[in-house]
Amino acid sequence: MNNGHAAIGHPGDTGFFDLLLYVAGQTPKSLAALAILKKLCTDHLDGRYRLHVIDLMQTPQLAQSDQILAIPTLVRKLPPPIRKIIGDLSDTQRVLVGLDVRQNARPR
Numbered sequence: 225m226n227n228g229h230a231a232i233g234h235p236g237d238t239g240f241f242d243l244l245l246y247v248a249g250q251t252p253k254s255l256a257a258l259a260i261l262k263k264l265c266t267d268h269l270d271g272r273y274r275l276h277v278i279d280l281m282q283t284p285q286l287a288q289s290d291q292i293l294a295i296p297t298l299v300r301k302l303p304p305p306i307r308k309i310i311g312d313l314s315d316t317q318r319v320l321v322g323l324d325v326r327q328n329a330r331p332r
Contacts, residue, residue, distance in 0.1 A: 239272050239303070240272050240273065240274075240302055240303070241265075241269055241272060241273040241274070241300060241302060241303070241323070241325075242273070242274050242276075242300070242301040242302035243261070243265070243273060243274065243275045243276070243298060243299070243300055243301070243323075244275075244276045244277075244278055244290065244298070244299040244301060245257065245258060245261055245275065245276070245277050245278065245296060245297075245298050245299075246278050246280055246286075246287065246290070246292045246295050246296060246297045246298075246299070247277060247278070247279055247280065247295055247296050248279065248280050248281050248295045248296075249279060249281040253296060253312050254295070254296055256312055256313075256314070257296040257298075257312050257313045258277060258296075260312075260313045260314060260316065260319075261275065261298065261313055261319075262275070264313075264316060264319060264320065264325075268320060268325050269325065280292070280295060290306075290308075293310075294310050294311075296310075296311070296312060296313065297309070297310050298310075298313060298319070298322075298323075300322075300323050300324075303324075307322060307323065307324065309322040309323070
């Protein structure tokens, strides 16, 4: 796992999502959260997102900036307001509601 990101769309776009997933190494829980999040983004955000994966085993100092107390934690920076979802992200309905995806989704 690296501190890279997947960039799709543009932050200036309406309904653009800027997401940070905080994990700790390549644990089964971290890998599962990342896989679930990638699928949710593909299925529901239609190319209107940027995803940063932050491995706190490599850069623990980054946990302080978003006040990360548990992992995995998903932080939605854009659109405002900032939202956090803590846990393995397996309850996809809860994740979609937490990210407020329905309200921000474009009609197909």
